[in-house]
Structure formats: C-alpha cells, structure tokens
Amino acid sequence: MxxxxxxxxxxxxxxxxxxxxxxxxxxxxxxxxxxxxxxxLVMAFQNYKPWQGITGSEWIGLDNFARIFQYEESTQAIMNTLIIAVIKIVVGIIVPIIMAILLSEIRNVGLKKSIQTLVYLPHFLSWVTVAGIMIDILGLDGGINHFLFSVFGTKPVFFLGDPAYFRPTVIISDLWKNFGFGMIVYLATITGIDPSYYEAAEIDGATRRQQIRHVTLPSMLPMIIVISTLSLGSVLDAGFDQIFNLYNPLVYSTGDIIDTYVYRSSLLNGQYGFGTAVGLFKSGISFILIVISYRIAYKLANYKIF
Incomplete structure (x- = not known):
C-alpha cells in the first residue's frame, strides 16, 4: 500500500x-x-539588545505584550487604526458600488471608457507621489487654501497639521486613489448580469431606478458580500504607506496607527522587543479576522480559495 x-x-x-x-x-x-x-519574532518575548543578539538578550515572557495596554500611545494607535480602517472599508465599499451603477447607465461607450480610465488611473500612483501632490495643494499656501480664501475669505487651514482635519483628509485621499479599482470589480459583475432580466423587468413596466433596485443590486449582492467579509481581514491595516508619507508629530493623536507606531518604537526609539510585540499582536488579530472572514464568505456566498 x-x-x-x-x-x-x-x-x-x-x-x-x-x-x-x-x-x-x-x-x-x-x-x-x-x-x-x-x-x-522571538524578540517579542525578550528585552532585546542589538549588541547581545537574540541568543543573549534577557527573556521576559509576555511583559512586552502587557505594556501594549499600559502605554497611552499604543492604545491610541490601536484606536486610530480601527477608526481609520473601518471608515475606509465602509466608504471603500459604498462609493465603488454607486459609481459602478452610475457608470453602467452611461450608453456612450467612448465617454464610459474615458471616465473609467480617469478614475482608475490614481490606483497606479504610489503614495509617495500622491503625498507630494497633497502636501502641495493642502499646505497653508496651497491651492485649496487660496481657493477658500478667495471665495469665502476664510483663514488658511492646516489640513495635514490639524488633528481634526487629518483623518478626513486621509480617508478622502485613500478613496480618491483606490475606489476606481473597486468600481472595476463591481462593473464587471454588472456586465455579467443576464440582459433577459432587464428585458423582463422592462416588459413589466419597471423604470430604470426600479431595475437597479430589483435586478442590478440583487445580482451584485454575492460580490458585495464577498468583498465586505474579506475586508474584515484588513480592519487593523489602515495603510502604512499613506500615513507615513502624510503624518507628522502634530497629528499623532488622531493619525498615528499601529504600523507607524511600531516603526517609531522599534527602529527610531530602539525598543525592538516592544515594537515586535505590537506587530505580532496586530498580525495575530489580523490572522484570526482573515480566517473568520473567509468562513463567513463561504457560508454566505459560497466563496472559497481552495
């Protein structure tokens, strides 16, 4: 045998x-x-010293993990990550759905493809490039403040230096950069809907709005469920590249996330063990959420990778 x-x-x-x-x-x-x-990862359980190495550093068990909830900065970073990531996920699902439906209603093929290309183009830009553009137009002497002053006479707003404005700026810029990709996915789903469903609805006297409500949205529902549930796995990923290129010490209270906090704690402040513990904590929670999200996607939409 x-x-x-x-x-x-x-x-x-x-x-x-x-x-x-x-x-x-x-x-x-x-x-x-x-x-x-x-x-x-063994450094997460040590008081790691570079000159002592992994084998020579003191073993302290779970002390680094306990410190995560003792420091105000670390708990604030966790809360900021959850707030920014959840809003990004929600907005990043709703807006692409709306845009895909609106774009599918355009009958002019040339106009449709032009809009599709324009909204998808920012997806290919790096956050370094986008951050440079945003710093120029959102600065105190940038184009947005010049416009607000000339039209409304308002004082300059420090969008990237005021904690009250930083989160909305991050969320809107992320939406502008990435919603085109999500729109393409939903647009492909709409394209795959059987045209006979719309013909039957039209024969029954349904308006375009009713066809969207009773044909388009129900047909998109499985894909919406899959993308929504899989997004749970990234609920602790608020976008290191974006935040790192946009934030500064003035907005740590509302803009500092887990990834940037780990970067500062370990690489800049030399707390390698603590930074590794924070990163491992985030990875463990993310792994659990990914497993749960895949199980939900399989139960609700019969979606599976293997």
Missing part, C-alpha cells in the same frame, strides 16, 4: 518537472523573505 501511494506522486513529478522548476525561485523567495524573518 505504501508503494502504490508513492507512484502517482513520482509520475506527476516526472511528467511536470519543468513546471515545478519554474515554481522553485518563487518558493525560495518566499522562504527567504517571508518565513525566514519570522525567526525574529
């Missing part, structure tokens, strides 16, 4: 070995850069 089990595997390898060789570089890359660094 043992020999018969090995034959199919050997036969598969003999016939498809070129494909496995092609996968080998990617596998080595993942092992080196994804799994190799995980050995450093």
């Amino acid at each position: 043992h020999g018969t089990r090995k034959k199919p595997w050997k036969k598969e390898l003999r016939h498809n070995w070129p494909l496995y060789v092609l996968c080998l570089p990617a596998l080595i890359f993942v092992l080196i850069f994804a799994y190799g660094p995980m050995a450093g």
Whole structure:
C-alpha cells in the first residue's frame, strides 16, 4: 500500500518537472523573505539588545505584550487604526458600488471608457507621489487654501497639521486613489448580469431606478458580500504607506496607527522587543479576522480559495 501511494506522486513529478522548476525561485523567495524573518519574532518575548543578539538578550515572557495596554500611545494607535480602517472599508465599499451603477447607465461607450480610465488611473500612483501632490495643494499656501480664501475669505487651514482635519483628509485621499479599482470589480459583475432580466423587468413596466433596485443590486449582492467579509481581514491595516508619507508629530493623536507606531518604537526609539510585540499582536488579530472572514464568505456566498 505504501508503494502504490508513492507512484502517482513520482509520475506527476516526472511528467511536470519543468513546471515545478519554474515554481522553485518563487518558493525560495518566499522562504527567504517571508518565513525566514519570522525567526525574529522571538524578540517579542525578550528585552532585546542589538549588541547581545537574540541568543543573549534577557527573556521576559509576555511583559512586552502587557505594556501594549499600559502605554497611552499604543492604545491610541490601536484606536486610530480601527477608526481609520473601518471608515475606509465602509466608504471603500459604498462609493465603488454607486459609481459602478452610475457608470453602467452611461450608453456612450467612448465617454464610459474615458471616465473609467480617469478614475482608475490614481490606483497606479504610489503614495509617495500622491503625498507630494497633497502636501502641495493642502499646505497653508496651497491651492485649496487660496481657493477658500478667495471665495469665502476664510483663514488658511492646516489640513495635514490639524488633528481634526487629518483623518478626513486621509480617508478622502485613500478613496480618491483606490475606489476606481473597486468600481472595476463591481462593473464587471454588472456586465455579467443576464440582459433577459432587464428585458423582463422592462416588459413589466419597471423604470430604470426600479431595475437597479430589483435586478442590478440583487445580482451584485454575492460580490458585495464577498468583498465586505474579506475586508474584515484588513480592519487593523489602515495603510502604512499613506500615513507615513502624510503624518507628522502634530497629528499623532488622531493619525498615528499601529504600523507607524511600531516603526517609531522599534527602529527610531530602539525598543525592538516592544515594537515586535505590537506587530505580532496586530498580525495575530489580523490572522484570526482573515480566517473568520473567509468562513463567513463561504457560508454566505459560497466563496472559497481552495
């Protein structure tokens, strides 16, 4: 019995070995850069000192994890992450749905493709580029403040330096950059709807608004459920690239998130063990949320990867 089990595997390898060789570089890359660094997670349980190394640093157990909830900065970073991420997820689902429905109603193909390209284009810009643009137009002497002063006579607003304005600025800029991608996904779903459903609704006297309500939205529901549930896995990911390129010490109270806090704590302040503990805490919670979200997506929409 043992020999018969090995034959199919050997036969598969003999016939498809070129494909496995092609996968080998990617596998080595993942092992080196994804799994190799995980050995450093032991620092989360140590009072790590670079000159002592992992083997020589003092073992302190769960003390670093306990400190997460003792520091006001760390708890504030967790709250900021949840607030920013949840709002991003909600807005990032609703706006693409609305835009996809509106765009699907345009009958001029040229205009439709032009709008689709324009709203999708920012998705390809890096946050370094977007941040540079935003700093220029949102600065005290930027275009937005010049417009507000010339039209309404208001005083300059420091959008990126005022804690009250920083979160809305982050959320709106993230929406502008990324909603085009979500819109494409929903637009593809609308394109795949059977036209006979609309024909039947039109014969029954349904208006365009009623067709959207009773045909388009129900047909989009499975995809909406899948994207919404899978978004739970990123509820602790508020966007390091964006925040890091936009924030400053003036807005730490409302803009500092877990990832930027880990960066400052470990790399800038030398608290490597504590920074690793915060990052591991976030990764553990995110892993649990991802598992839950996939289970929900499978139950509600029969969505599965494997």
